[in-house]
Amino acid sequence: MGFSSTIPTASSSAALPSGSWRHLQLSTTTRVFLLRPAPSPAKATPLLIPVPGETRGRPAAAAPFVGGQVRFGFSKVCSQKMAGETAPAAGESFGAGEGKPELLVFGSEEELSVSLAKYTAELSEKYAQQRGAFSVVVSGGSLIKSLRKLLESPYVESIDWKKWHVFWVDERVVPKDHADSNYKLAYDGFLSKVPIPPGQVYAINDSLSAEGAADDYETCLKQLVKTSILGFSSTTSFPRFDLMLLGMGPDGHVASLFPSHPLVHENSRWVTFIKDSPKPPPERITFTFPVINSSANIALVATGSGKAGPVQRALGTGYNSSDLLPVQMVSLVDGKMTWFTDKEAASKLHGDALL
């Protein structure tokens, strides 16, 4: 795997197949929710969608989601729908549509990883055919382990890995072979096991300072936009990645954008740096919110009880304070956000009626 010094040429585009949620394999322990478009990044009201065949739905009145209505019912209990909306037949797409975040709650991290692989593979196919390239952003942390099912059949042999272009939403400013390196984490656990061309794996230049590495990475992204490897949002004038696979810290940080840190307000740079990260190591580079929020798709993966607080802040009601957690500032301008959670991470959202 190498640095991003070689800028690949743009590939040709092709017809776009429709990717959708209708192919998701949802277990009986998995629940799917749609979230109303948030009026502000702080507030989104989840709406229950029972899995087709599910019969244990709960009445809307029992839902701790304030204002939450059962949107589509597949059982007698969950039979309400939003005024003016048409319920799909059981088994039909759950597609939330652009702008509506979707919350998936899995019975286990294992089930989550199966679904995350399918979701990623479908987007890979979609963008490889549509644009001839698939731009994927990863974070560090447990996310990499959650991608493990992509390394198994049928995905490992069916995904067109040669179309993948891999980026980091944040990176620690350490050598690439350092134990703290997010590149090393991803390489050891994922990238070394799939045939993505090395020139399409965009690690930071680890010979530079934090400032220099951020500048270098931003320059790299700008070159890739010029060659159409990366999309560009004419709405926001920031790059538009096909998919960001993001983790979230127990403090609600995403990327290296930490609570109450001024970097969360950076609105002109594509890539910036931090030298006082509250989570070690202190020196990092990070994508900025305008870049994150210009994405076409974000999968925000949060598992375990340690994430329950920020999940509640992000998705529960009544948490639209002026002091937003970074995760509350993830708000796609024109894209689709999907939360992949387990029941522990979602536990503060709904009490025992759901789990």
Ligand SMILES: O=C(O)[C@H](O)[C@@H](O)[C@H](O)[C@H](O)COP(=O)(O)O
């Ligand atoms: O560079 C980093 O420190 C990571 O990218 C970090 O932002 C991580 O993604 C979250 O802290 C979630 O990590 P876990 O999923 O391991 O909790």
